[in-house]
Amino acid sequence: QKEVEQNSGPLSVPEGAIASLNCTYSDRGSQSFFWYRQYSGKSPELIMFIYSNGDKEDGRFTAQLNKASQYVSLLIRDSQPSDSATYLCAVNHGGGSNYKLTFGKGTLLTVNP
C-alpha cells in the first residue's frame, strides 16, 4: 500500500521564525510531490510542487526533495500568523498530468504573534 506519512503536530513557531514540515513516502516509483495548505473548513490550495531532487524556492517557501531517502520537506521562512493552517503533503504515483494523489494526514502549523 502506498503511504504518505506526516507528523500531525501541532507545530508551533513564533512569528518570523522558520517552520519546517516533513513528509516521507513509501512508493519509490513516485514521480511528483505537492504541498497543499488547508485552512479549517476550506479546500486544499496548492503551495508548491517539486519533481526533481534538490530544492525549489518560491517566495517564502522552499520545497526539498530527496528521492533516495523518500523524503520531502517544506520550509516556510518569516512565518506569519496567516500561515497558520494544516499543511498536506501529496504524492503522485503515476506521473504525467494524472493527479491521482495520495495525501498524508497533514501537519497543523500554528504561528504565534
Next chain:
Amino acid sequence: DTGVSQDPRHKITKRGQNVTFRCDPISEHNRLYWYRQTLGQGPEFLTYFQNEAQLEKSRLLSDRFSAERPKGSFSTLEIQRTEQGDSAMYLCASSSYMNTEAFFGQGTRLTVV
C-alpha cells in the same frame, strides 16, 4: 471562469437517504477527480474521469457510490442509502493535460444524521 464549482456546499441528510453532489470543473479541463476527506485525515482519492470516461475507481468507492460525467463537462457523485460513516467533505478537482496542478473546488460537506 472562477474555478471549480461544487454544489451544494453543505448537505444534511438522514441515514438511508440518497444524496447527489455536482461538480463543475474549470471549462477547458478534461480531467476531473473526486476525493473524500474526513476529519483529521488528508483527502482520499475516490475516482477519476478523463472527458466522459471513468478511468479509475478506488476500493473506497463501494457499490452505494456512483459517479458520472455524461458529457465530459460537469460530474455528479451519488451516494445511495447513506450511512453515518459517509459523513465527510467531498472534494472535486480538475486539471488539463497541460496543467502542473489540479485545482480543488470548495467541497461539499455531508452530514448524515
